[in-house]
Amino acid sequence: MEKHLTNRALRALALFDADPAISHEDILRIKYDQSYAPTSNMVRFVKYIERLDFRDDPFMAKAQDVVLSWDNTAEPESTAAALIILSTLKAIHGFAFNGWDMDPALALRQTADELIAHHGGLQVPWGAINKIRRGSQRMTLGGGPDALRAVYGGRSLGEDGTLDAMAGDSYIQLVEWDQEGAVRSFSVHQFGSATLDQGSPHYADQLPIFVAERFRPDVFQFEPHFSDGSMN
Numbered sequence: 516m517e518k519h520l521t522n523r524a525l526r527a528l529a530l531f532d533a534d535p536a537i538s539h540e541d542i543l544r545i546k547y548d549q550s551y552a553p554t555s556n557m558v559r560f561v562k563y564i565e566r567l568d569f570r571d572d573p574f575m576a577k578a579q580d581v582v583l584s585w586d587n588t589a590e591p592e593s594t595a596a597a598l599i600i601l602s603t604l605k606a607i608h609g610f611a612f613n614g615w616d617m618d619p620a621l622a623l624r625q626t627a628d629e630l631i632a633h634h635g636g637l638q639v640p641w642g643a644i645n646k647i648r649r650g651s652q653r654m655t656l657g658g659g660p661d662a663l664r665a666v667y668g669g670r671s672l673g674e675d676g677t678l679d680a681m682a683g684d685s686y687i688q689l690v691e692w693d694q695e696g697a698v699r700s701f702s703v704h705q706f707g708s709a710t711l712d713q714g715s716p717h718y719a720d721q722l723p724i725f726v727a728e729r730f731r732p733d734v735f736q737f738e739p740h741f742s743d744g745s746m747n
């Protein structure tokens with residue numbers, strides 16, 4: 516039995532508790548939330564690094580400054596997200612915190628070395644690293660591990676200094692109905708409806724919608740008809 520709350524759970528509780536009435540726009544904002552809660556593993560890593568003394572190590576002191584500048588998001592524009600997300604994934608393997616799997620300072624140093632080697636600096640926009648690939652298309656993606664906008668690309672950069680999403684959000688559907696019982700449905704797949712046919716126009720046609728954090732309307736609507744005028 517799980518006794519911990521993931522960041523996804525923590526953020527969902529915070530966002531749903533903020534307002535008892537949830538609109539169509541609200542649910543989209545919540546689903547695509549890319550923030551990390553104050554008690555998440557990512558923030559746990561930041562707080563640990565904050566307490567360390569790197570006065571005799573200018574390189575690590577600079578990395579520490581970048582860590583402390585983080586905006587607590589996996590937004591594409593975040594310039595500290597790469598250093599923190601990749602370091603935390605090295606230091607904590609899994610959702611529950613049961614101690615450090617790697618010394619956080621070592622994880623930070625390894626990730627800093629990776630970013631320097633591939634990008635020439637420590638402040639690299641997350642969108643320059645976080646990618647999604649389908650056929651000949653490769654696009655920038657927001658979101659990250661254990662975010663409500665879930666994207667998992669690994670703990671270390673690839674040969675080109677980026678990550679390709681290999682798990683996380685996939686098929687998502689939103690269904691809503693009004694007081695009269697009329698139902699509308701919206702959905703998106705990370706690739707398209709023809710998942711195995713590379714020659715199909717639907718092999719990757721939903722990728723831009725998925726990246727843009729939008730839904731497309733489903734082609735059917737259900738309009739209830741009751742002989743007595745009720746929904747019972």
